Amino acid sequence: MINLELPEKLTQTQKMAQQLASGVFRPIARKYDAIEHCDTPEELKPVAQMMAAMPRAGGKKDGGSDGIKNGSNMMGIMGVEAMCWGDVGLMLSIPGASGLGNAAIMAVGTPEQKEKYGKLYCAMAITEPGAGSDSAAVATTAVADGDEWVLNGEKIYCTAGQRCDAIVVWATLDKTLGKAAIKSFIVPRDNPGVQLVRVEDKMGLRVSDTAALAFNNCRIPKDHILGSAEVGDTEEARKKAFGGVMQTFDNTRPQVAAMALGVARAALEITREVFEKEGLEADFSKLPYNSTARELELYRLEAALEAARLMTLKAAWMADNGQPNSREASMCKAKAGRMGNDVTLKCVALCGELGYSERTLLEKLARDSKIIDIFEGTQQIQQLIVARHLLGLSSKELK
Amino acid sequence: MSTPLFDLTLTEEQRMTREGMRKMVRDSLFPQSRAADDAAKANGELLNSIAGFGLALMPMPEALGGVGMPRSPLSNALAVEDLAEGDISHTLAALQPMAAVNALVDFGSDEQQERWLPAMATETFTGAAIALTEPRATFEPSSPATTAQSANGQVVLNGVKSLVPLAEQCEWFVMVAAEKGEVSAFIVPKDAAGLTIQAEAYMGLRSAEPATLTLESVTVPEADRLAHFDLDRLLGLSRIGQCALAVGCCQAVMEYAIPYVNERKAFGEPIAWRQSVAFMVANMAIEIEGMRLMMLRAASRAEQGLDFHKEAYLAQLLCMEKAMEIGTNGIQLFGGAGFVRDYPLEMWYRNLRSIAVLHGSLMV
Numbered sequence: 001m002i003n004l005e006l007p008e009k010l011t012q013t014q015k016m017a018q019q020l021a022s023g024v025f026r027p028i029a030r031k032y033d034a035i036e037h038c039d040t041p042e043e044l045k046p047v048a049q050m051m052a053a054m055p056r057a058g059g060k061k062d063g064g065s066d067g068i069k070n071g072s073n074m075m076g077i078m079g080v081e082a083m084c085w086g087d088v089g090l091m092l093s094i095p096g097a098s099g100l101g102n103a104a105i106m107a108v109g110t111p112e113q114k115e116k117y118g119k120l121y122c123a124m125a126i127t128e129p130g131a132g133s134d135s136a137a138v139a140t141t142a143v144a145d146g147d148e149w150v151l152n153g154e155k156i157y158c159t160a161g162q163r164c165d166a167i168v169v170w171a172t173l174d175k176t177l178g179k180a181a182i183k184s185f186i187v188p189r190d191n192p193g194v195q196l197v198r199v200e201d202k203m204g205l206r207v208s209d210t211a212a213l214a215f216n217n218c219r220i221p222k223d224h225i226l227g228s229a230e231v232g233d234t235e236e237a238r239k240k241a242f243g244g245v246m247q248t249f250d251n252t253r254p255q256v257a258a259m260a261l262g263v264a265r266a267a268l269e270i271t272r273e274v275f276e277k278e279g280l281e282a283d284f285s286k287l288p289y290n291s292t293a294r295e296l297e298l299y300r301l302e303a304a305l306e307a308a309r310l311m312t313l314k315a316a317w318m319a320d321n322g323q324p325n326s327r328e329a330s331m332c333k334a335k336a337g338r339m340g341n342d343v344t345l346k347c348v349a350l351c352g353e354l355g356y357s358e359r360t361l362l363e364k365l366a367r368d369s370k371i372i373d374i375f376e377g378t379q380q381i382q383q384l385i386v387a388r389h390l391l392g393l394s395s396k397e398l399k
Numbered sequence: 400m401s402t403p404l405f406d407l408t409l410t411e412e413q414r415m416t417r418e419g420m421r422k423m424v425r426d427s428l429f430p431q432s433r434a435a436d437d438a439a440k441a442n443g444e445l446l447n448s449i450a451g452f453g454l455a456l457m458p459m460p461e462a463l464g465g466v467g468m469p470r471s472p473l474s475n476a477l478a479v480e481d482l483a484e485g486d487i488s489h490t491l492a493a494l495q496p497m498a499a500v501n502a503l504v505d506f507g508s509d510e511q512q513e514r515w516l517p518a519m520a521t522e523t524f525t526g527a528a529i530a531l532t533e534p535r536a537t538f539e540p541s542s543p544a545t546t547a548q549s550a551n552g553q554v555v556l557n558g559v560k561s562l563v564p565l566a567e568q569c570e571w572f573v574m575v576a577a578e579k580g581e582v583s584a585f586i587v588p589k590d591a592a593g594l595t596i597q598a599e600a601y602m603g604l605r606s607a608e609p610a611t612l613t614l615e616s617v618t619v620p621e622a623d624r625l626a627h628f629d630l631d632r633l634l635g636l637s638r639i640g641q642c643a644l645a646v647g648c649c650q651a652v653m654e655y656a657i658p659y660v661n662e663r664k665a666f667g668e669p670i671a672w673r674q675s676v677a678f679m680v681a682n683m684a685i686e687i688e689g690m691r692l693m694m695l696r697a698a699s700r701a702e703q704g705l706d707f708h709k710e711a712y713l714a715q716l717l718c719m720e721k722a723m724e725i726g727t728n729g730i731q732l733f734g735g736a737g738f739v740r741d742y743p744l745e746m747w748y749r750n751l752r753s754i755a756v757l758h759g760s761l762m763v
Contacts, residue, residue, distance in 0.1 A: 001406055002473060003406050003703070004699050005405070006405055007402040007403060007404050007405065069404070284712040285541070287539055300720075303713040306696075306710075306717075307686075307689030307690070308689065310696060317407065383678045383682070384674070388677075390681065391660070391671045391677060392661070393671060393677070397669075
């Protein structure tokens with residue numbers, strides 16, 4: 001039965017995350033934006049402990065009478081959205097199992113790998129100076145040598161690359177075999193041969209450490225590969241292997257979309273507060289074109305947020321119910337990414353000096369929002385994925 | 400379970416209705432929409448086919464000849480979406496009686512329902528419509544220029560209403576008018592003295608035969624003032640209807656464009672292989688998804704008896720803007736072929752502009 005309202009267990013999750021966001025994140029958002037480079041903020045350590053103590057969302061037992069589930073993917077959306085309402089950078093800096101690498105380990109890791117690394121803080125290193133959106137162009141190499149893999153190469157823009165416990169590194173077993181030879185490896189952060197090259201200075205998300213890492217003859221045990229070490233010998237098998245790696249994104253893209261939802265909601269709430277202080281109502285009482293320009297703009301932004309929110313929930317709902325959601329995951333990421341950016345920028349403009357100055361959080365939200373339309377697949381990559389699905393085209397046809 | 404889960408699964412009944420409607424859309428509604436648009440004349444068979452789905456009969460009390468089901472804005476919205484994939488004009492025109500019946504069921508007293516509904520209990524098209532829109536740029540539903548003056552148990556109505564589909568075929572209208580700032584609705588029979596109906600030509604919706612109603616001292620008894628009229632509910636439910644029209648038609652635009660851009664070659668390869676073309680299609684899908692989910696959320700809230708004013712308002716705003724974007728990009732993807740009338744794209748473009756202009760007419 002069609003119902004787009006959220007059940008209590010999801011609104012409870014949201015409430016808890018919202019309390020954390022307003023009680024812990026908001027009060028220190030400005031402070032760490034100014035500090036930028038530091039170790040894990042002290043204030044986040046109890047948060048990490050609390051989250052580690054939380055039971056992992058199961059989902060099976062609370063299905064509806066017709067087997068419909070609102071499970072861990074939707075739960076994740078609620079948590080991420082509310083925390084990012086507080087501060088995206090701080091959310092990404094919580095040490096622990098919410099790291100981007102953790103998602104990959106939980107998706108394709110062996111029971112031993114999950115046991116050993118699942119609860120640590122795991123970063124994900126894909127991007128290289130010569131391989132951004134084109135992740136198949138990864139040039140970092142992994143060579144088998146006795147009981148070990150030897151990694152060599154350079155990774156950039158690695159979220160939590162400085163503060164993490166371990167890194168999931170994408171590397172190729174044989175560059176001539178293309179995508180199929182790209183595998184991911186778990187590398188402990190303190191492993192010999194892992195070098196922190198620099199931590200980036202950024203426009204936003206400043207408290208989150210974005211690192212450049214070098215791997216120089218970095219040796220890790222053979223069992224630290226994620227998934228199989230085999231490279232398919234047919235075109236079909238190779239395609240499938242890389243597809244498997246990319247499938248992790250079907251679950252993570254809605255979560256990243258949820259970041260944009262939180263940021264946009266924060267900006268709209270602040271804008272409404274500013275408006276109300278100045279006596280503006282925006283109460284949906286007049287037709288759009290009979291409203292003031294200010295009201296109409298606010299309505300447009302609220303509509304865009306709501307559309308993105310429902311799309312994100314749908315993609316997560318499909319994942320929770322075992323429906324293939326690759327297209328929906330990319331659609332929600334595309335919509336939410338651009339929406340978050342557009343909403344925060346317009347809110348700055350709508351509030352004039354109050355928006356542009358550091359008197360409110362609006363200018364910071366506008367700085368933070370931009371990256372959400374870039375990481376975990378840019379706007380353009382999402383559109384490519386959606387278009388290929390719709391048009392039935394391969395990556396060779398629609399480049 | 401204390402609260403229902405988030406769910407996008409259709410009920411078995413909704414799925415079956417959807418199948419039937421889609422078949423009718425494929426077999427007759429879409430194929431015959433162009434000829435009707437050219438003729439600016441509704442196709443009576445199509446009107447009867449749509450009436451045959453019985454949407455107007457559903458909420459009518461059994462004693463008055465209806466099915467006596469609970470009101471279901473959600474099922475109505477799904478139906479509007481499915482039918483609009485075939486043609487907005489006929490969907491809008493053929494479902495006016497459903498909207499008028501819904502208004503009577505929601506806002507009318509038992510006596511009013513007994514008086515006006517039995518004539519509507521037919522399985523073929525019987526006309527009735529809601530008349531809210533007025534021909535002014537600054538028209539605002541909460542302050543219509545159409546006036547009502549009551550005295551001695553009679554109400555005298557004066558004003559102009561427009562964009563009323565198939566007005567000539569209507570038995571009665573739900574006429575919205577204001578008296579000293581208070582907005583009310585009255586049942587006005589088509590043959591009331593002082594009521595004139597004038598066909599009006601529009602950019603689109605041509606086969607819906609929209610007309611202007613002029614009221615010059617039209618007098619109705621006080622008993623025909625709808626007992627529980629709620630303008631916000633009328634507007635909200637109509638917004639959901641407008642959104643459903645937009646979603647259905649936009650889906651048609653996208654589905655029509657996909658095979659074309661894959662087949663049409665330029666510079667030696669299908670134009671779909673170019674990002675500038677492919678991304679337009681991707682954005683259609685992305686925006687339609689958002690439009691549909693917002694429409695469904697507002698409809699499901701209405702269905703559950705929750706407040707849905709804001710949700711319907713925002714859904715309609717999004718739909719009126721994105722639907723036109725999709726309509727114009729549909730033509731753009733076809734180039735010159737989109738502009739000529741061999742293809743349906745220019746008709747869809749003209750029809751989609753109406754989503755921003757219709758008010759209070761398709762109450763689901």
